[in-house]
Amino acid sequence: MRPLLALVALLALSPVPAAAAATTPTCGEPYRIDRTLPDGARWTMCWEMRNIEGLTLTQVAYTPKNGRAVGVLRSASLAQIQVPYDSGEPRYEDIGALGAAAIPLRAQDCPGGERPDQYVCVTTRPRGHAYFKDEPYASAQGDDLVVFSAFQVGWYTYLAEWAFGDTGTITPRVGATGSLADFTTTPAYGWPIGVGRHHFEESHSHNIFWRLDFDIDGRSGDRVEQYDFSGSGTTRRTMRRTALTRETAAVYRPMRWWRVVDYGVRNADGHAVSWEIDNSGSAQYRGPASERFTHADLYVTNYRACERLASENPTPRCADSVDKYVNGEVVRDPVVWVNVDFHHVVRDEDHDPMPTHWQGFHITPRDVTSTNPYR
Amino acid sequence: MAVGATTGALLWGHGLWQRSGPEAAQRAQRAPEPGDPLTPQEIAAASAAATSGFTEHMAAGSLDLLYVERDDDKAATSRRAEAYLYDYAHDRLIVRTVDLGTSRIVAERAASGRQAPPSQREEARAAVLLLADPKLGPKVRQAYATAAGHRLGSAADLHLQSLIYPRTPCEAHRCLQMFVRLPGGRWLDTSRIVADLSAKKIRSLEW
């Protein structure tokens, strides 16, 4: 009995906060990612290569340096890549079975990192100055934990990347590289590549959707808010908060951002823990009426397991696109769908192998720690 | 290559998308944790359970198992798999949820006019249809021979990849838009054709 007593005593001396248990990912090797970045911040999560969505990260939790673990995302993945060409056709929906399209990664494709499976890279990457000031002198460098996979979809190679910063930031982005489709079109719809003005390569969009099931320390208590700052051509800017209590299709505007907040989870200052979403980098493609899922930049829906893709949803007896998931339900457990579009007007530089063009958005902690997360 | 349902129906785990190699072997050696992807054994068990009652249809080629996905419903209390099946005769997508503890089907959803992404077995069948097309087949073989410097061995050598084509004339049928990269990196121009797996033929698109 003595060892057991000793164990009980030890547990009593170092209590494990309830939240820590809830944020421990329930997956084993090689699917568990547990990385402490050079500055001391830690990210834990599970990865899975799903047949349809490809690289999917689940049970994502962040532990700030000297802080406690907080659950952020229950699940995060791509939810569609729509590629409509400017002449109107073709219009591809590039999420086929992404799992089968994953490209085996070589060591050089995963610099400084590890490949828990030949299709996934987990690495750490410097992010430049974390902060810098001259008096009193203070300077530090920041790092990201990066998880990525590459997929071959038709001519394109897509790099699906997730960067998790030591300050709690999450930067999902997709790089498009590989080869151009080589569609010849008229000058109205393309750009001349190759010698002279004979081959007009067709312009097109890459409209990418991500599905983010936020669970800030569990699925209850999460709310989504939209922030606007009114006042154009005036000296004052007034903040307006709109609680998105019902499912919403939201359109981006300058000075508009959103946050997922849990008023039941507070930092040491008593402020509600939240993650802010900035989707300012989209070309805001809007397709025809038959493609209403392209008509908003961010959707908030109440969690439903059958709602997986932003369009061409593969589940029978469930709505088939994200615009239809928005049907007036009260949002008790929000899922956020982010749409970032890139209009690709081809350049001479895009000759094979086409240099990667990136598109993505930013998720930033707001009041997760009560002070600079590096201190 | 024999892409028929006879081989496919019997060899669970071989026609399905799954990874072989050291990782798969490692996976096979321990019981899965709740958040782990499906193990090859679980995929095989879910496939067998989900296709029970469909064996004849599968042998006849009128129905096929596309793939098995882990059911990640956060309300689920047990480990479950979702088997995606397609009924080409009635153009219905069927998703059967299998409880991996009991190997029983616990839910089924089916719908017409709904598509899930193509499976690798379907892509193999699309390659066979493409080569069998009286007009396009010889052209594909010719393009392949020119690019490779030798004759095409089998349909599998095309390494055909695909996406679902959901619009006219394929609103009701299951059609695959195909991508074929020839040896040397050139692509076959397949942008205006689709493989209609419901009608078992190649169709042209009008645009």
Ligand SMILES: [Cu+2]
């Ligand atoms: Cu492009």
